[in-house]
Amino acid sequence: MTDVKTPTNPLFLREEELRQGIELLFFAYRDFTAEPDAILAEYGFGRAHHRVIYFVGRNPGMTVSDLLTILRITKQSLSRVLGQLVEEGFITQRPGLQDRRQRLLELTEKGTALERQLTERQRARFAGAYRDAGAEAVEGFRKVMLGLIDEADRARFPLRGPGWR
Amino acid sequence: MTDVKTPTNPLFLREEELRQGIELLFFAYRDFTAEPDAILAEYGFGRAHHRVIYFVGRNPGMTVSDLLTILRITKQSLSRVLGQLVEEGFITQRPGLQDRRQRLLELTEKGTALERQLTERQRARFAGAYRDAGAEAVEGFRKVMLGLIDEADRARFPLRGPGWR
DNA sequence: GTCTTTACGTCAGTCATGTTGACATATATC
DNA sequence: GATATATGTCAACATGACTGACGTAAAGAC
Numbered sequence: 001m002t003d004v005k006t007p008t009n010p011l012f013l014r015e016e017e018l019r020q021g022i023e024l025l026f027f028a029y030r031d032f033t034a035e036p037d038a039i040l041a042e043y044g045f046g047r048a049h050h051r052v053i054y055f056v057g058r059n060p061g062m063t064v065s066d067l068l069t070i071l072r073i074t075k076q077s078l079s080r081v082l083g084q085l086v087e088e089g090f091i092t093q094r095p096g097l098q099d100r101r102q103r104l105l106e107l108t109e110k111g112t113a114l115e116r117q118l119t120e121r122q123r124a125r126f127a128g129a130y131r132d133a134g135a136e137a138v139e140g141f142r143k144v145m146l147g148l149i150d151e152a153d154r155a156r157f158p159l160r161g162p163g164w165r
Numbered sequence: 166m167t168d169v170k171t172p173t174n175p176l177f178l179r180e181e182e183l184r185q186g187i188e189l190l191f192f193a194y195r196d197f198t199a200e201p202d203a204i205l206a207e208y209g210f211g212r213a214h215h216r217v218i219y220f221v222g223r224n225p226g227m228t229v230s231d232l233l234t235i236l237r238i239t240k241q242s243l244s245r246v247l248g249q250l251v252e253e254g255f256i257t258q259r260p261g262l263q264d265r266r267q268r269l270l271e272l273t274e275k276g277t278a279l280e281r282q283l284t285e286r287q288r289a290r291f292a293g294a295y296r297d298a299g300a301e302a303v304e305g306f307r308k309v310m311l312g313l314i315d316e317a318d319r320a321r322f323p324l325r326g327p328g329w330r
Numbered sequence: 331g332t333c334t335t336t337a338c339g340t341c342a343g344t345c346a347t348g349t350t351g352a353c354a355t356a357t358a359t360c
Numbered sequence: 361g362a363t364a365t366a367t368g369t370c371a372a373c374a375t376g377a378c379t380g381a382c383g384t385a386a387a388g389a390c
Contacts, residue, residue, distance in 0.1 A: 028310050031314050047376085101385065102338085126183045126313070129313045138305065141310070144302055145306070211345090211347070230366065246346095266366045
């Protein structure tokens with residue numbers, strides 16, 4: 001570290017700004033996951049179950065391999081969690097129409113209810129943050145977050161067209 | 166769900182916007198932690214070690230209970246990880262000056278080197294995202310992220326005074 | 331109609347990281 | 361001297377990740 005850390009040194013400003021970003025992400029993620037975790041514990045589930053429920057709710061009829069791609073975990077890790085959710089009636093599997101090897105995943109009513117209960121807290125957190133920050137800040141937030149995400153997954157967040165606001 | 170989901174229904178827009186926020190946070194965190202995780206694996210360490218190294222590097226001389234407050238884990242969880250880092254020469258402990266029960270934590274040279282190696286990738290990710298998004302977007306990002314963080318921890322991110330940009 | 335690939339599941343074992351509860355020690359404080 | 365605090369430690373446990381190997385059914389290629 002050869003940088004001299006004084007308030008007038010732009011290298012220090014930059015370093016400080018970058019570290020604040022790192023910490024914002026850490027604290028936001030920590031607090032963002034804490035509420036759902038507490039609810040999940042009542043069901044004997046963990047954060048991994050939440051992720052599965054969330055993405056299946058978001059993409060009804062998605063395949064197991066779609067889910068593996070999103071979560072970036074091994075199929076063994078997924079299969080335990082997914083198996084529990086199917087067995088306990090939160091998720092259903094049905095064979096694909098074109099490709100019957102696939103198992104298309106969907107939430108049951110019970111699964112939808114839990115998804116809503118879990119995500120509601122997180123939506124409320126975002127709603128508050130967006131409201132307090134304002135529309136312009138939300139655009140900035142989106143831009144920076146997209147830049148943090150690996151290029152391969154940015155296409156999951158389409159730019160909003162004229163219908164959007 | 167009684168909302169009718171059409172592009173002209175503001176409730177749908179809001180729901181979609183909130184879900185995008187949730188997903189941005191998930192993907193950003195997933196990708197943000199992946200690179201350091203790979204480096205840590207070479208040392209036989211995990212993400213928990215990174216968090217300890219990061220915050221001790223950021224706050225030299227911090228106490229164990231400071232660290233517990235930030236990480237929100239139990240002291241047993243911390244003590245295993247911290248013990249390894251001390252034993253392997255990445256962190257030193259020395260008694261507090263006023264209160265000799267405390268063990269003030271600091272990175273050794275070895276610890277500083279690892280911290281830099283790990284955080285460098287994350288800083289680079291933020292630097293790229295900030296550069297592409299622009300200064301105004303960064304301000305928006307900060308505002309929204311602060312709003313996501315529990316009120317108790319927002320004071321960790323002081324507003325920048327006139328010296329700041 | 332075989333052959334290969336793909337989608338998915340499963341078994342066995344391991345590791346990292348979190349938990350609770352109880353207890354120990356040194357120091358600070360009233 | 362009694363109590364509270366900062367820290368560490370032991371034992372036991374759960375979750376969720378991993379690797380590697382093997383199995384099955386269906387799709388796709390030749």
